[in-house]
Amino acid sequence: MRRIYDPESLLEAELLIGVLASEGVRVHLVGRDLVGAVGELPPQGLLGLAVADEQADHARALIAAYNGAQPLVGDEPQTFPGTLIC
Structure with a gap:
């Protein structure tokens, strides 16, 4: 096994696991098991x-x-121009 990416958070890690x-x-x-010890360990x-x-x-x-993806033009709701709503 080879370590290929260091996610910034557990949320990003789980999202990328799903993508992969x-x-x-x-x-x-x-x-994963070290996340609970963030107060004790460097983050x-x-x-x-x-x-x-x-x-x-x-x-x-x-x-x-995935990291380079951009929202599609016109994929934004009219009530929030310039903001991508997921």
């Missing part, structure tokens, strides 16, 4: 996404595509 799993990539979340670098070596390049490409 939907594409058939098996993911292990490193540090940076606790979480990491790890995948099998042969899936690492594909997983990195999926994460890069």
